[in-house]
Amino acid sequence: MTEIEKKSILTNILAQYLNHLSKHLPEDISSALLRLKEQESDDSARAFYETMFRNMELAAELDRPLCQDTGIVQFKIKCGALFPAINELADSLTDAVRIATEEAPLRPNCVLSFEEKNTGDNTGGGVPTVWWEIVPNRYDCEITAYLAGGGSSMPGRAEVLMPSAGYDAIIPFVLDRVAEYGPNACPPLLIGVGVGNSVETAAMNSKNALLRDADSKNSNPKAARIEELLEEGINKMGIGPQGLGGSSSVMGVNLVNTARHPATLAVAVSFGCWCHRRGRLHLDRNLNFESPTHPGFSK
Amino acid sequence: MTEHRDGRIIITTPITDEDIKGLRTGDTFYLSGELMTGRDDVHERVVEEGMAFPVDLNAKALFHAGPIIKTKENGTYEIISIGPTTSMRMERFESAFIEKTGVKIIIGKGGMGADTAAACRMHKTICSAAPAGCSLVCAKCVEEVEGASWTELGMPEAVWHLKVKEFGPLIVTIDSEGRNYFEELKSDYKLRSEEQKLRLIKELK
Ligand code: SF4
Numbered sequence: 270m271t272e273i274e275k276k277s278i279l280t281n282i283l284a285q286y287l288n289h290l291s292k293h294l295p296e297d298i299s300s301a302l303l304r305l306k307e308q309e310s311d312d313s314a315r316a317f318y319e320t321m322f323r324n325m326e327l328a329a330e331l332d333r334p335l336c337q338d339t340g341i342v343q344f345k346i347k348c349g350a351l352f353p354a355i356n357e358l359a360d361s362l363t364d365a366v367r368i369a370t371e372e373a374p375l376r377p378n379c380v381l382s383f384e385e386k387n388t389g390d391n392t393g394g395g396v397p398t399v400w401w402e403i404v405p406n407r408y409d410c411e412i413t414a415y416l417a418g419g420g421s422s423m424p425g426r427a428e429v430l431m432p433s434a435g436y437d438a439i440i441p442f443v444l445d446r447v448a449e450y451g452p453n454a455c456p457p458l459l460i461g462v463g464v465g466n467s468v469e470t471a472a473m474n475s476k477n478a479l480l481r482d483a484d485s486k487n488s489n490p491k492a493a494r495i496e497e498l499l500e501e502g503i504n505k506m507g508i509g510p511q512g513l514g515g516s517s518s519v520m521g522v523n524l525v526n527t528a529r530h531p532a533t534l535a536v537a538v539s540f541g542c543w544c545h546r547r548g549r550l551h552l553d554r555n556l557n558f559e560s561p562t563h564p565g566f567s568k
Numbered sequence: 569m570t571e572h573r574d575g576r577i578i579i580t581t582p583i584t585d586e587d588i589k590g591l592r593t594g595d596t597f598y599l600s601g602e603l604m605t606g607r608d609d610v611h612e613r614v615v616e617e618g619m620a621f622p623v624d625l626n627a628k629a630l631f632h633a634g635p636i637i638k639t640k641e642n643g644t645y646e647i648i649s650i651g652p653t654t655s656m657r658m659e660r661f662e663s664a665f666i667e668k669t670g671v672k673i674i675i676g677k678g679g680m681g682a683d684t685a686a687a688c689r690m691h692k693t694i695c696s697a698a699p700a701g702c703s704l705v706c707a708k709c710v711e712e713v714e715g716a717s718w719t720e721l722g723m724p725e726a727v728w729h730l731k732v733k734e735f736g737p738l739i740v741t742i743d744s745e746g747r748n749y750f751e752e753l754k755s756d757y758k759l760r761s762e763e764q765k766l767r768l769i770k771e772l773k
Pocket of ligand 1: 336337338339418419420421454455542543544651652653700701702
């Protein structure tokens with residue numbers, strides 16, 4: 270394969286994938302919604318779930334985006350250092366966003382800050398967002414793509430606490446934010462909590478938490494306990510689908526943690542809406558691909 | 569005009585004060601007729617820059633929404649996807665907007681604040697919530713995109729003139745007496761979150 274061929278194949282796969290992602294929820298999210306719908310006892314909340322499922326059917330049937338806010342495209346890349354298309358990848362990501370904007374179509378959401386100009390193609394001014402991780406000695410590449418909508422990005426928050434506040438402090442930090450912003454962020458929500466040493470590590474961890482499956486667990490038992498308690502407590506707030514009341518509020522709570530400084534405890538929270546359009550795509554060295562979150566995605 | 573059909577309440581534009589007075593917070597209804605989109609920039613133009621809303625909005629409905637619209641080769645528009653955006657962002661402008669335009673029904677996402685509620689009471693207007701993130705269910709109710717104004721603001725911010733049929737379900741969030749359903753719900757959620765905080769911290773210890 271020449272470099273030009275590699276780039277065009279890669280761009281095409283990624284553009285198709287973004288297109289698919291805007292129209293189909295990942296399996297972990299649709300099964301979480303199904304579970305909540307079945308557990309719902311409130312009649313009008315049940316009716317809302319019906320409308321949401323009807324919307325998902327229409328998206329597949331009409332081949333159109335699930336939600337008009339198709340967000341800012343964000344990519345988390347775990348790229349093998351020996352991945353043969355590593356040189357082409359950055360350009361392919363941007364080109365793919367441009368193509369998907371045209372073809373899906375995605376709504377143009379990229380507004381250049383201070384210039385206050387919408388670029389019209391969802392790229393420019395540092396967008397799409399790309400977070401890179403290079404994995405030594407590997408030939409493959411894992412791409413997590415996320416369409417970050419405005420309503421769900423709005424409630425995000427990070428803060429550096431004193432360690433004496435303790436891990437308990439995560440509870441009011443998250444609950445206050447959910448009570449204030451949750452009803453408006455298109456619940457049932459996926460809540461991502463981050464713990465780290467500084468404001469941006471905690472914030473990044475909270476985003477990584479949203480990229481994990483809704484039913485996944487933190488491997489540390491104490492952190493997993495906090496996930497579980499938060500999920501239980503937020504559900505008891507009864508925010509319901511659409512924020513108008515119901516027997517639950519969240520699809521899941523995920524916590525991602527990294528080490529902290531002896532003098533800091535940074536915490537952050539990010540929100541995902543019910544329309545959580547996030548997917549993982551694996552590419553091998555020959556650019557064969559599969560998506561564990563979207564098994565329906567194929568060439 | 570208000571109709572009751574198959575257990576549904578359907579309001580058709582032009583909307584009268586009588587139509588509005590028949591709806592209470594928490595009620596579900598559907599809208600037929602003329603619906604205009606308008607969000608952040610449109611409110612700023614009308615309220616802060618003193619520009620007139622580009623079409624007559626009196627006795628009609630406003631939708632806080634930024635749709636995806638395709639322009640066809642013959643210059644007409646096709647709706648791809650449309651759904652509500654957070655109404656609270658418009659709170660700063662909405663009471664003056666209601667007064668200036670005579671709009672009767674505002675459709676959006678989530679609730680609005682005390683100033684809007686006061687204006688609803690004064691001018692016999694209501695606010696309502698459309699199913700959020702259900703932009704295809706909403707798009708299905710749009711019969712036609714009759715025109716567009718202020719397209720220089722970009723696709724999400726422009727004013728799109730829609731003709732809708734039984735658009736909904738819509739839930740009344742502020743009624744014409746100024747009752748604010750979302751604020752009431754939110755104070756319940758806050759109360760419960762305080763209870764949960766205490767319980768969870770205790771459980772964690
Ligand atoms: S929060 Fe999510 S579902 Fe709601 S409007 Fe935004 S992108 Fe759509």
